Amino acid sequence: MAKVGLREWMALAPVFASGKLARFGDDTGGPLLRFEADFCAKFGVQHALTMSSGTGALISALVAAGIGPGDEVLVPAYTWIATAAAPLAAGAVPILVDIDQTLTMDPADIVRKITPQTKAIIPVHMSNMVCDMDSIMRIAREHNLIVIEDACQAVGLSYKNKRTGTIGDLGAYSFNQFKNMNIGEGGAVVTNDPQLFARARMYHDIGSLFRGYLDNANEPPMLGVNFKASQIQGAMLRVQLKRLDPMIARMRKRYDMMTEILSKSDRMRVGPHNDVANAAGLHVIFETPDDAKQFAEENRRGVYRLYDSSRHVYTNWQPVLQQRSGHPAMNPYNWTDRKIEYTPDMCAQTLDILKRTCRISLGENYPATLVAYLARRMVRQSPAASGKLSYATS
Numbered sequence: 330m331a332k333v334g335l336r337e338w339m340a341l342a343p344v345f346a347s348g349k350l351a352r353f354g355d356d357t358g359g360p361l362l363r364f365e366a367d368f369c370a371k372f373g374v375q376h377a378l379t380m381s382s383g384t385g386a387l388i389s390a391l392v393a394a395g396i397g398p399g400d401e402v403l404v405p406a407y408t409w410i411a412t413a414a415a416p417l418a419a420g421a422v423p424i425l426v427d428i429d430q431t432l433t434m435d436p437a438d439i440v441r442k443i444t445p446q447t448k449a450i451i452p453v454h455m456s457n458m459v460c461d462m463d464s465i466m467r468i469a470r471e472h473n474l475i476v477i478e479d480a481c482q483a484v485g486l487s488y489k490n491k492r493t494g495t496i497g498d499l500g501a502y503s504f505n506q507f508k509n510m511n512i513g514e515g516g517a518v519v520t521n522d523p524q525l526f527a528r529a530r531m532y533h534d535i536g537s538l539f540r541g542y543l544d545n546a547n548e549p550p551m552l553g554v555n556f557k558a559s560q561i562q563g564a565m566l567r568v569q570l571k572r573l574d575p576m577i578a579r580m581r582k583r584y585d586m587m588t589e590i591l592s593k594s595d596r597m598r599v600g601p602h603n604d605v606a607n608a609a610g611l612h613v614i615f616e617t618p619d620d621a622k623q624f625a626e627e628n629r630r631g632v633y634r635l636y637d638s639s640r641h642v643y644t645n646w647q648p649v650l651q652q653r654s655g656h657p658a659m660n661p662y663n664w665t666d667r668k669i670e671y672t673p674d675m676c677a678q679t680l681d682i683l684k685r686t687c688r689i690s691l692g693e694n695y696p697a698t699l700v701a702y703l704a705r706r707m708v709r710q711s712p713a714a715s716g717k718l719s720y721a722t723s
């Protein structure tokens with residue numbers, strides 16, 4: 330979780346003094362436009378648009394890509410519920426895909442879940458674990474699918490030296506309090522495609538037809554909502570962007586230190602990672618659910634079993650599983666060619682992995698020596714009785 334401090338506070342003073350708080354209240358574009366230019370340069374992407382939330386960014390990306398009624402969108406069974414809710418907001422339906430031991434979408438299950446109605450994949454880089462983007466992009470190109478990366482929980486992370494969010498057709502980020510860049514609430518969408526950018530921008534701003542852009546990529550004005558960010562968010566984001574890479578570097582250092590210590594334990598195994606050279610998220614996998622549960626109970630501080638982080642597990646997404654919408658006639662499940670059914674055990678592989686896996690915080694805001702001490706203690710506590718593990722981790 331990213332800290333907010335004095336620098337953000339100081340960055341806000343000029344915004345208040347100017348009185349120009351709205352996205353389009355400042356002729357120069359204000360801090361928002363400067364943030365977006367800096368973000369594009371750092372992330373190596375053509376277009377970035379700040380939004381009021383990561384959820385808004387996902388919905389805008391789907392609408393920009395022309396996803397709508399009758400379409401199926403593949404999402405992982407382990408993510409924040411917003412990933413599954415976003416396709417529904419665009420009129421499409423989410424189809425759940427199992428994760429593998431990297432805690433991200435299993436490419437083999439993506440292939441199994443593709444139907445003639447599948448239009449897009451939303452791979453989620455979950456808690457700084459990056460997806461197998463090479464496999465996902467290859468599958469997507471073979472089947473002519475749009476890829477919208479949900480990088481909300483991995484802002485700034487890299488997969489093979491490309492920033493998450495910049496590999497697919499579009500990427501979505503969240504800047505809420507629990508993410509790598511923290512301004513309380515906020516988000517952004519990025520793309521290299523000017524037409525997708527123009528459509529996302531129009532959708533996120535119902536008033537876009539009055540803004541007089543000269544670069545709408547020949548897209549006629551379309552209806553939208555209001556997901557605009559304010560200049561206050563822009564000013565804070567400029568500061569948070571400067572904090573991002575140093576924070577990820579601290580995570581990387583602690584990841585290397587802790588995995589070296591934890592890999593000596595024969596009770597658990599450090600979980601696999603799709604780009605271990607850039608890893609900044611740590612999880613350990615046990616042989617049985619009880620082993621994982623016991624480990625979490627022994628350590629508590631900075632350690633939890635993934636299955637017990639219930640909100641991120643698909644079995645707890647009641648409004649999705651029960652297919653409830655605000656108005657019965659506005660229910661995307663009525664607009665599909667085939668009947669979509671969800672069951673609690675439909676992603677059994679995901680549940681099995683989550684029950685046997687613990688997440689370990691990298692403690693990036695604590696001294697590295699303390700973090701190493703905690704890791705050594707985790708290993709010392711391991712009861713030798715568990716013996717060698719019999720399963721493979723990749």
Ligand SMILES: *Cc1c(COP(=O)(O)O)cnc(C)c1O
Nearest residue numbers: 382383384409411481482503505
């Ligand atoms: C946080 C998050 C979102 C949504 O972001 P908000 O800014 O809270 O709307 C979407 N997907 C994932 C994986 C997230 O963690």
